[in-house]
Amino acid sequence: MTDTLTYPDVVSLAVPFFIAAILIEFFWIRLSGRGGRYETRDALTSLIMGAGNVASGIALGFVAWGFFMVLWEITPFDLGSSWWVVLLCFVLDDLRYYWVHRFGHRIRWVWASHVNHHSSQHYNLTTALRQTWTYTFTFMMVVRAPLILMGFHPALVLFCGGLNLIYQFWIHTEAIGRMPRWFEAIMNTPSHHRAHHGRNPRYLDCNYAGVFIIWDKMFGTFVPEQDDEKVDYGLVHNLGTFNPLRVAFHEWVGIFRDVTQRGLTLRERLMYAVAPPGWSHDGSRDGSDRIKAKHLEHFPEKRGTPGFR
Amino acid sequence: MPLTILIPLVVLGIAGIAILLHLSGLTAPRRFDGVADANAAWLREFPEMPPIETHIDRDNRVAFVRTEQGDGLVWCMGADTVARPLADFDLMDIDGGLEVRFHDFSAPHAVLHLSDLDLPYWKHLLERS
Numbered sequence: 001m002t003d004t005l006t007y008p009d010v011v012s013l014a015v016p017f018f019i020a021a022i023l024i025e026f027f028w029i030r031l032s033g034r035g036g037r038y039e040t041r042d043a044l045t046s047l048i049m050g051a052g053n054v055a056s057g058i059a060l061g062f063v064a065w066g067f068f069m070v071l072w073e074i075t076p077f078d079l080g081s082s083w084w085v086v087l088l089c090f091v092l093d094d095l096r097y098y099w100v101h102r103f104g105h106r107i108r109w110v111w112a113s114h115v116n117h118h119s120s121q122h123y124n125l126t127t128a129l130r131q132t133w134t135y136t137f138t139f140m141m142v143v144r145a146p147l148i149l150m151g152f153h154p155a156l157v158l159f160c161g162g163l164n165l166i167y168q169f170w171i172h173t174e175a176i177g178r179m180p181r182w183f184e185a186i187m188n189t190p191s192h193h194r195a196h197h198g199r200n201p202r203y204l205d206c207n208y209a210g211v212f213i214i215w216d217k218m219f220g221t222f223v224p225e226q227d228d229e230k231v232d233y234g235l236v237h238n239l240g241t242f243n244p245l246r247v248a249f250h251e252w253v254g255i256f257r258d259v260t261q262r263g264l265t266l267r268e269r270l271m272y273a274v275a276p277p278g279w280s281h282d283g284s285r286d287g288s289d290r291i292k293a294k295h296l297e298h299f300p301e302k303r304g305t306p307g308f309r
Numbered sequence: 310m311p312l313t314i315l316i317p318l319v320v321l322g323i324a325g326i327a328i329l330l331h332l333s334g335l336t337a338p339r340r341f342d343g344v345a346d347a348n349a350a351w352l353r354e355f356p357e358m359p360p361i362e363t364h365i366d367r368d369n370r371v372a373f374v375r376t377e378q379g380d381g382l383v384w385c386m387g388a389d390t391v392a393r394p395l396a397d398f399d400l401m402d403i404d405g406g407l408e409v410r411f412h413d414f415s416a417p418h419a420v421l422h423l424s425d426l427d428l429p430y431w432k433h434l435l436e437r438s
Binding site for chain 2: 013015016019023026030037042044121122126236237241242250251253294298
Protein backbone atom coordinates (compact mmCIF):
# COMPACT_ATOMS: atom_id res chain seq x y z
CA MET A 1 0.00 0.00 0.00
CA THR A 2 1.35 3.43 -0.97
CA ASP A 3 2.06 5.61 2.05
CA THR A 4 4.45 8.15 0.59
CA LEU A 5 2.49 9.52 -2.35
CA THR A 6 2.95 13.29 -2.52
CA TYR A 7 1.47 16.04 -4.68
CA PRO A 8 2.24 19.76 -4.79
CA ASP A 9 0.19 22.15 -2.65
CA VAL A 10 -1.48 23.64 -5.71
CA VAL A 11 -3.50 26.26 -3.81
CA SER A 12 -0.36 27.87 -2.36
CA LEU A 13 1.33 27.71 -5.74
CA ALA A 14 -1.66 29.49 -7.26
CA VAL A 15 -1.40 32.53 -4.95
CA PRO A 16 0.68 34.60 -7.45
CA PHE A 17 -1.90 33.73 -10.12
CA PHE A 18 -4.74 34.84 -7.81
CA ILE A 19 -3.07 38.21 -7.22
CA ALA A 20 -2.31 38.73 -10.91
CA ALA A 21 -5.86 37.79 -11.96
CA ILE A 22 -7.41 40.20 -9.41
CA LEU A 23 -5.24 43.02 -10.78
CA ILE A 24 -6.19 42.16 -14.36
CA GLU A 25 -9.92 42.07 -13.47
CA PHE A 26 -9.65 45.36 -11.57
CA PHE A 27 -7.89 47.18 -14.43
CA TRP A 28 -10.34 45.69 -16.92
CA ILE A 29 -13.28 47.10 -14.93
CA ARG A 30 -11.55 50.50 -14.63
CA LEU A 31 -10.70 50.70 -18.30
CA SER A 32 -13.89 49.28 -19.77
CA GLY A 33 -16.30 50.73 -17.20
CA ARG A 34 -18.15 47.42 -16.95
CA GLY A 35 -17.74 43.89 -15.67
CA GLY A 36 -18.25 44.35 -11.95
CA ARG A 37 -17.25 46.63 -9.11
CA TYR A 38 -14.75 46.80 -6.25
CA GLU A 39 -14.85 48.45 -2.83
CA THR A 40 -11.72 48.72 -0.69
CA ARG A 41 -12.96 47.39 2.66
CA ASP A 42 -15.04 44.65 1.08
CA ALA A 43 -12.08 43.43 -0.97
CA LEU A 44 -9.71 43.72 1.99
CA THR A 45 -12.07 41.63 4.14
CA SER A 46 -12.32 38.99 1.42
CA LEU A 47 -8.53 38.82 1.06
CA ILE A 48 -8.01 38.55 4.82
CA MET A 49 -10.61 35.77 4.93
CA GLY A 50 -8.63 33.99 2.21
CA ALA A 51 -5.38 34.32 4.13
CA GLY A 52 -7.13 33.10 7.28
CA ASN A 53 -8.44 30.10 5.40
CA VAL A 54 -4.90 29.10 4.43
CA ALA A 55 -3.75 29.68 8.01
CA SER A 56 -6.57 27.58 9.47
CA GLY A 57 -5.70 24.84 6.98
CA ILE A 58 -2.12 24.84 8.23
CA ALA A 59 -3.24 24.92 11.88
CA LEU A 60 -6.10 22.41 11.72
CA GLY A 61 -5.34 20.40 8.60
CA PHE A 62 -3.89 17.62 10.70
CA VAL A 63 -7.39 16.70 11.92
CA ALA A 64 -8.68 15.79 8.45
CA TRP A 65 -5.33 14.33 7.42
CA GLY A 66 -5.23 12.10 10.50
CA PHE A 67 -8.78 10.93 9.84
CA PHE A 68 -7.96 10.18 6.19
CA MET A 69 -4.80 8.25 7.09
CA VAL A 70 -6.75 6.08 9.53
CA LEU A 71 -9.16 5.26 6.70
CA TRP A 72 -6.20 4.59 4.42
CA GLU A 73 -4.83 2.09 6.92
CA ILE A 74 -8.19 0.34 7.08
CA THR A 75 -9.01 0.07 3.40
CA PRO A 76 -7.76 -3.01 1.50
CA PHE A 77 -7.85 -1.07 -1.80
CA ASP A 78 -5.14 0.97 -3.48
CA LEU A 79 -5.94 2.38 -6.91
CA GLY A 80 -2.45 3.83 -7.33
CA SER A 81 -1.72 7.10 -9.08
CA SER A 82 -2.03 6.50 -12.82
CA TRP A 83 -3.54 9.29 -14.95
CA TRP A 84 -6.99 7.69 -15.17
CA VAL A 85 -7.11 7.30 -11.39
CA VAL A 86 -6.29 11.00 -11.00
CA LEU A 87 -9.01 11.87 -13.52
CA LEU A 88 -11.57 9.62 -11.87
CA CYS A 89 -10.69 10.97 -8.45
CA PHE A 90 -11.12 14.56 -9.71
CA VAL A 91 -14.61 13.80 -11.06
CA LEU A 92 -15.73 11.89 -7.96
CA ASP A 93 -14.28 14.54 -5.66
CA ASP A 94 -16.29 17.11 -7.58
CA LEU A 95 -19.42 15.04 -6.87
CA ARG A 96 -18.32 15.04 -3.22
CA TYR A 97 -17.98 18.83 -3.44
CA TYR A 98 -21.51 19.18 -4.82
CA TRP A 99 -23.00 17.39 -1.80
CA VAL A 100 -20.82 19.12 0.78
CA HIS A 101 -21.78 22.45 -0.80
CA ARG A 102 -25.46 21.49 -0.80
CA PHE A 103 -25.23 20.48 2.86
CA GLY A 104 -23.49 23.82 3.39
CA HIS A 105 -26.64 25.62 2.33
CA ARG A 106 -29.23 23.31 3.86
CA ILE A 107 -27.72 22.40 7.26
CA ARG A 108 -27.18 25.41 9.51
CA TRP A 109 -24.16 23.82 11.23
CA VAL A 110 -22.38 23.65 7.90
CA TRP A 111 -23.84 26.97 6.71
CA ALA A 112 -22.19 28.60 9.75
CA SER A 113 -18.88 27.82 8.07
CA HIS A 114 -19.89 28.50 4.48
CA VAL A 115 -21.96 31.66 5.02
CA ASN A 116 -18.92 33.92 5.02
CA HIS A 117 -18.25 33.05 1.38
CA HIS A 118 -21.66 34.57 0.55
CA SER A 119 -21.36 37.54 2.87
CA SER A 120 -20.00 40.03 0.33
CA GLN A 121 -22.45 42.17 -1.61
CA HIS A 122 -19.86 42.29 -4.37
CA TYR A 123 -18.99 39.61 -6.88
CA ASN A 124 -15.43 39.80 -8.09
CA LEU A 125 -12.31 37.67 -7.90
CA THR A 126 -11.63 38.70 -4.30
CA THR A 127 -15.01 37.18 -3.38
CA ALA A 128 -13.63 33.81 -4.48
CA LEU A 129 -11.02 34.09 -1.73
CA ARG A 130 -13.56 34.96 0.99
CA GLN A 131 -13.31 31.46 2.44
CA THR A 132 -14.16 29.82 5.74
CA TRP A 133 -11.89 29.59 8.77
CA THR A 134 -14.03 26.97 10.48
CA TYR A 135 -14.50 24.17 7.94
CA THR A 136 -12.86 21.60 10.24
CA PHE A 137 -15.65 22.10 12.80
CA THR A 138 -18.34 21.13 10.28
CA PHE A 139 -16.94 17.57 10.16
CA MET A 140 -17.66 17.54 6.43
CA MET A 141 -14.36 15.71 5.91
CA VAL A 142 -16.42 12.54 6.47
CA VAL A 143 -17.96 13.02 3.02
CA ARG A 144 -14.52 12.25 1.57
CA ALA A 145 -14.35 8.94 3.45
CA PRO A 146 -15.88 6.85 0.61
CA LEU A 147 -13.19 8.07 -1.81
CA ILE A 148 -10.39 6.95 0.46
CA LEU A 149 -12.09 3.67 1.32
CA MET A 150 -12.43 3.06 -2.45
CA GLY A 151 -8.64 3.22 -2.73
CA PHE A 152 -7.86 6.84 -3.65
CA HIS A 153 -4.83 7.95 -1.64
CA PRO A 154 -5.55 10.86 0.76
CA ALA A 155 -2.82 12.96 -0.88
CA LEU A 156 -4.47 12.44 -4.26
CA VAL A 157 -7.90 13.34 -2.88
CA LEU A 158 -6.57 16.57 -1.36
CA PHE A 159 -4.69 17.34 -4.58
CA CYS A 160 -7.94 17.02 -6.55
CA GLY A 161 -9.72 19.19 -3.95
CA GLY A 162 -7.06 21.87 -4.46
CA LEU A 163 -7.51 21.77 -8.22
CA ASN A 164 -11.26 22.05 -7.70
CA LEU A 165 -10.81 25.17 -5.55
CA ILE A 166 -8.51 26.75 -8.14
CA TYR A 167 -11.03 26.08 -10.90
CA GLN A 168 -13.69 27.87 -8.89
CA PHE A 169 -11.57 31.01 -8.56
CA TRP A 170 -12.09 32.33 -12.09
CA ILE A 171 -15.89 31.89 -12.06
CA HIS A 172 -16.28 34.62 -9.42
CA THR A 173 -16.45 37.45 -11.91
CA GLU A 174 -18.93 39.65 -13.72
CA ALA A 175 -16.29 40.46 -16.34
CA ILE A 176 -17.18 37.31 -18.28
CA GLY A 177 -20.72 37.06 -19.62
CA ARG A 178 -21.34 33.60 -20.96
CA MET A 179 -18.99 30.94 -22.24
CA PRO A 180 -19.67 28.90 -25.42
CA ARG A 181 -22.91 26.92 -25.21
CA TRP A 182 -21.22 23.49 -24.96
CA PHE A 183 -19.07 24.75 -22.09
CA GLU A 184 -22.06 26.24 -20.23
CA ALA A 185 -23.84 22.89 -20.63
CA ILE A 186 -21.15 20.84 -18.90
CA MET A 187 -18.99 23.11 -16.78
CA ASN A 188 -19.62 25.50 -13.92
CA THR A 189 -19.18 29.01 -15.31
CA PRO A 190 -19.28 32.64 -14.12
CA SER A 191 -22.92 32.82 -15.24
CA HIS A 192 -24.00 29.71 -13.31
CA HIS A 193 -22.09 30.73 -10.22
CA ARG A 194 -23.37 34.30 -10.26
CA ALA A 195 -26.84 32.81 -9.88
CA HIS A 196 -25.57 30.72 -6.96
CA HIS A 197 -24.43 33.90 -5.17
CA GLY A 198 -27.78 35.63 -5.67
CA ARG A 199 -30.01 36.63 -2.74
CA ASN A 200 -32.99 37.02 -5.08
CA PRO A 201 -35.67 34.47 -4.11
CA ARG A 202 -35.25 32.84 -7.53
CA TYR A 203 -31.59 32.13 -7.02
CA LEU A 204 -31.66 30.86 -3.42
CA ASP A 205 -30.27 27.33 -3.02
CA CYS A 206 -29.25 26.62 -6.61
CA ASN A 207 -26.14 25.73 -8.62
CA TYR A 208 -24.03 24.00 -5.97
CA ALA A 209 -21.54 22.66 -8.52
CA GLY A 210 -17.81 23.06 -8.15
CA VAL A 211 -16.44 22.20 -11.59
CA PHE A 212 -19.17 20.28 -13.45
CA ILE A 213 -22.64 21.85 -13.57
CA ILE A 214 -24.03 18.45 -14.59
CA TRP A 215 -24.49 17.54 -10.89
CA ASP A 216 -27.06 20.32 -10.47
CA LYS A 217 -28.83 19.18 -13.61
CA MET A 218 -28.83 15.58 -12.36
CA PHE A 219 -30.08 16.42 -8.86
CA GLY A 220 -32.59 19.12 -9.82
CA THR A 221 -30.90 22.21 -8.38
CA PHE A 222 -29.88 23.96 -11.60
CA VAL A 223 -31.19 27.48 -12.20
CA PRO A 224 -29.77 29.39 -15.19
CA GLU A 225 -28.94 33.06 -14.76
CA GLN A 226 -31.86 35.04 -16.17
CA ASP A 227 -31.21 37.95 -18.51
CA ASP A 228 -34.27 39.75 -17.13
CA GLU A 229 -33.41 39.27 -13.45
CA LYS A 230 -30.06 40.71 -12.45
CA VAL A 231 -28.38 38.88 -9.61
CA ASP A 232 -28.41 40.76 -6.28
CA TYR A 233 -25.35 39.48 -4.40
CA GLY A 234 -25.05 38.81 -0.70
CA LEU A 235 -27.13 37.35 2.11
CA VAL A 236 -30.88 37.55 2.67
CA HIS A 237 -29.94 39.81 5.61
CA ASN A 238 -26.57 41.31 4.87
CA LEU A 239 -23.79 41.77 7.36
CA GLY A 240 -23.30 45.19 8.92
CA THR A 241 -19.58 44.76 9.44
CA PHE A 242 -16.30 44.31 7.59
CA ASN A 243 -14.61 42.87 10.70
CA PRO A 244 -13.17 39.49 9.59
CA LEU A 245 -13.71 37.97 13.04
CA ARG A 246 -17.41 38.83 12.90
CA VAL A 247 -17.61 37.60 9.31
CA ALA A 248 -15.98 34.29 10.27
CA PHE A 249 -17.94 33.59 13.43
CA HIS A 250 -21.29 35.43 13.26
CA GLU A 251 -23.41 32.40 12.37
CA TRP A 252 -21.71 30.25 15.03
CA VAL A 253 -22.62 32.95 17.55
CA GLY A 254 -26.17 32.93 16.17
CA ILE A 255 -26.40 29.17 16.63
CA PHE A 256 -25.08 29.42 20.17
CA ARG A 257 -27.62 32.11 21.08
CA ASP A 258 -30.50 30.18 19.55
CA VAL A 259 -29.55 26.83 21.04
CA THR A 260 -29.16 28.30 24.54
CA GLN A 261 -32.50 30.15 24.57
CA ARG A 262 -34.63 29.40 27.57
CA GLY A 263 -37.70 27.22 27.36
CA LEU A 264 -36.84 25.10 24.32
CA THR A 265 -37.16 21.36 24.03
CA LEU A 266 -34.08 19.28 23.26
CA ARG A 267 -35.38 18.69 19.75
CA GLU A 268 -35.81 22.43 19.16
CA ARG A 269 -32.26 23.10 20.33
CA LEU A 270 -30.96 20.46 17.95
CA MET A 271 -33.02 21.85 15.07
CA TYR A 272 -31.49 25.31 15.56
CA ALA A 273 -28.14 23.68 14.83
CA VAL A 274 -28.97 21.30 12.01
CA ALA A 275 -32.19 22.47 10.32
CA PRO A 276 -31.95 24.63 7.18
CA PRO A 277 -30.94 28.27 7.80
CA GLY A 278 -34.00 30.34 8.72
CA TRP A 279 -35.66 27.59 10.76
CA SER A 280 -37.13 28.74 14.07
CA HIS A 281 -39.14 26.97 16.76
CA ASP A 282 -41.94 29.56 16.61
CA GLY A 283 -42.01 30.12 12.85
CA SER A 284 -40.87 33.72 13.26
CA ARG A 285 -38.12 33.45 10.63
CA ASP A 286 -38.16 32.59 6.97
CA GLY A 287 -36.04 29.95 5.28
CA SER A 288 -35.49 29.88 1.54
CA ASP A 289 -38.65 27.82 0.87
CA ARG A 290 -40.90 30.33 2.60
CA ILE A 291 -39.06 33.29 1.03
CA LYS A 292 -39.77 31.80 -2.40
CA ALA A 293 -43.41 31.10 -1.50
CA LYS A 294 -43.95 34.67 -0.26
CA HIS A 295 -42.31 36.04 -3.40
CA LEU A 296 -44.69 34.00 -5.54
CA GLU A 297 -47.66 35.48 -3.68
CA HIS A 298 -46.59 38.88 -5.04
CA PHE A 299 -45.39 37.63 -8.42
CA PRO A 300 -47.58 34.61 -9.29
CA GLU A 301 -46.54 34.89 -12.95
CA LYS A 302 -43.09 33.56 -11.93
CA ARG A 303 -44.53 30.22 -10.80
CA GLY A 304 -43.07 27.41 -12.89
CA THR A 305 -40.12 29.50 -14.10
CA PRO A 306 -36.53 28.54 -13.16
CA GLY A 307 -36.00 28.66 -9.42
CA PHE A 308 -39.76 28.52 -8.67
CA ARG A 309 -41.18 25.03 -8.99
CA MET B 310 5.54 26.70 -1.34
CA PRO B 311 7.72 27.49 1.71
CA LEU B 312 6.12 29.76 4.31
CA THR B 313 9.08 32.13 4.02
CA ILE B 314 7.86 32.94 0.52
CA LEU B 315 4.10 32.42 0.98
CA ILE B 316 3.65 34.76 3.96
CA PRO B 317 5.38 37.82 2.41
CA LEU B 318 3.57 37.13 -0.88
CA VAL B 319 0.17 37.07 0.82
CA VAL B 320 0.86 40.10 3.03
CA LEU B 321 2.28 42.22 0.20
CA GLY B 322 -0.47 41.06 -2.18
CA ILE B 323 -3.26 42.03 0.23
CA ALA B 324 -1.63 45.35 1.13
CA GLY B 325 -0.89 46.21 -2.49
CA ILE B 326 -4.44 45.51 -3.67
CA ALA B 327 -5.95 47.45 -0.75
CA ILE B 328 -3.70 50.48 -1.42
CA LEU B 329 -4.49 50.33 -5.14
CA LEU B 330 -8.24 50.30 -4.50
CA HIS B 331 -8.03 53.10 -1.95
CA LEU B 332 -5.95 55.31 -4.24
CA SER B 333 -8.47 54.63 -7.00
CA GLY B 334 -11.15 56.29 -4.88
CA LEU B 335 -13.05 53.10 -4.10
CA THR B 336 -13.22 53.69 -0.34
CA ALA B 337 -15.71 56.52 -0.77
CA PRO B 338 -18.82 55.74 1.30
CA ARG B 339 -22.21 55.37 -0.32
CA ARG B 340 -24.88 57.95 0.48
CA PHE B 341 -28.65 57.78 0.10
CA ASP B 342 -29.96 59.77 -2.81
CA GLY B 343 -33.18 60.75 -1.07
CA VAL B 344 -36.06 58.93 0.62
CA ALA B 345 -36.87 56.74 -2.38
CA ASP B 346 -33.32 55.39 -2.41
CA ALA B 347 -33.41 54.68 1.34
CA ASN B 348 -36.81 52.99 1.00
CA ALA B 349 -35.51 50.81 -1.83
CA ALA B 350 -32.54 49.79 0.31
CA TRP B 351 -34.90 48.87 3.15
CA LEU B 352 -37.27 46.92 0.91
CA ARG B 353 -34.31 45.03 -0.54
CA GLU B 354 -33.95 43.30 2.84
CA PHE B 355 -37.50 43.51 4.16
CA PRO B 356 -39.87 43.34 1.18
CA GLU B 357 -42.80 42.42 3.46
CA MET B 358 -42.40 45.63 5.48
CA PRO B 359 -43.14 48.64 3.24
CA PRO B 360 -42.03 51.98 4.74
CA ILE B 361 -44.74 54.46 5.68
CA GLU B 362 -42.37 57.12 7.04
CA THR B 363 -38.65 57.63 6.44
CA HIS B 364 -36.09 60.04 7.90
CA ILE B 365 -32.48 60.38 6.73
CA ASP B 366 -29.59 61.67 8.84
CA ARG B 367 -27.48 64.73 8.02
CA ASP B 368 -24.82 62.71 6.15
CA ASN B 369 -27.41 60.83 4.08
CA ARG B 370 -25.91 57.59 5.34
CA VAL B 371 -28.53 56.31 7.81
CA ALA B 372 -32.30 56.25 7.51
CA PHE B 373 -34.98 55.55 10.09
CA VAL B 374 -37.90 53.63 8.59
CA ARG B 375 -41.34 53.26 10.11
CA THR B 376 -43.50 50.39 8.92
CA GLU B 377 -46.80 48.90 10.04
CA GLN B 378 -44.91 45.91 11.43
CA GLY B 379 -42.36 48.00 13.37
CA ASP B 380 -39.48 50.42 12.97
CA GLY B 381 -36.12 49.80 11.38
CA LEU B 382 -32.82 51.31 10.44
CA VAL B 383 -31.13 51.10 7.05
CA TRP B 384 -27.60 52.40 6.64
CA CYS B 385 -24.78 52.57 4.14
CA MET B 386 -21.82 50.26 4.54
CA GLY B 387 -19.03 50.67 2.03
CA ALA B 388 -20.66 50.83 -1.39
CA ASP B 389 -23.77 48.98 -0.22
CA THR B 390 -26.48 49.01 2.43
CA VAL B 391 -27.61 47.03 5.46
CA ALA B 392 -30.94 47.04 7.28
CA ARG B 393 -32.11 45.82 10.67
CA PRO B 394 -35.40 46.10 12.58
CA LEU B 395 -35.16 48.29 15.67
CA ALA B 396 -36.05 45.49 18.03
CA ASP B 397 -33.10 44.85 20.33
CA PHE B 398 -30.64 47.72 20.70
CA ASP B 399 -29.12 50.38 22.93
CA LEU B 400 -28.96 54.06 22.06
CA MET B 401 -25.77 55.94 22.91
CA ASP B 402 -25.02 59.67 22.73
CA ILE B 403 -21.80 60.29 20.82
CA ASP B 404 -20.00 63.39 19.65
CA GLY B 405 -21.98 64.74 16.68
CA GLY B 406 -24.92 62.38 16.87
CA LEU B 407 -26.13 59.02 18.09
CA GLU B 408 -24.93 55.45 17.94
CA VAL B 409 -27.36 52.57 17.69
CA ARG B 410 -25.79 49.45 19.22
CA PHE B 411 -27.61 46.36 18.04
CA HIS B 412 -27.45 43.18 20.08
CA ASP B 413 -26.52 41.47 16.86
CA PHE B 414 -23.05 40.02 16.30
CA SER B 415 -23.44 40.37 12.52
CA ALA B 416 -24.37 44.08 12.60
CA PRO B 417 -22.99 45.59 15.80
CA HIS B 418 -23.74 49.29 15.32
CA ALA B 419 -24.79 52.20 13.13
CA VAL B 420 -23.70 55.81 13.65
CA LEU B 421 -26.06 58.71 12.93
CA HIS B 422 -24.53 62.14 12.32
CA LEU B 423 -27.01 64.77 13.46
CA SER B 424 -27.10 68.48 14.07
CA ASP B 425 -27.85 69.76 17.59
CA LEU B 426 -31.22 70.81 16.26
CA ASP B 427 -32.08 67.37 14.89
CA LEU B 428 -30.74 65.38 17.82
CA PRO B 429 -33.76 65.55 20.17
CA TYR B 430 -36.17 64.56 17.40
CA TRP B 431 -34.09 61.56 16.36
CA LYS B 432 -33.67 60.52 19.97
CA HIS B 433 -37.43 60.62 20.36
CA LEU B 434 -37.89 58.56 17.16
CA LEU B 435 -35.44 55.90 18.24
CA GLU B 436 -36.40 55.72 21.89
CA ARG B 437 -40.04 55.04 21.14
CA SER B 438 -39.10 52.20 18.76
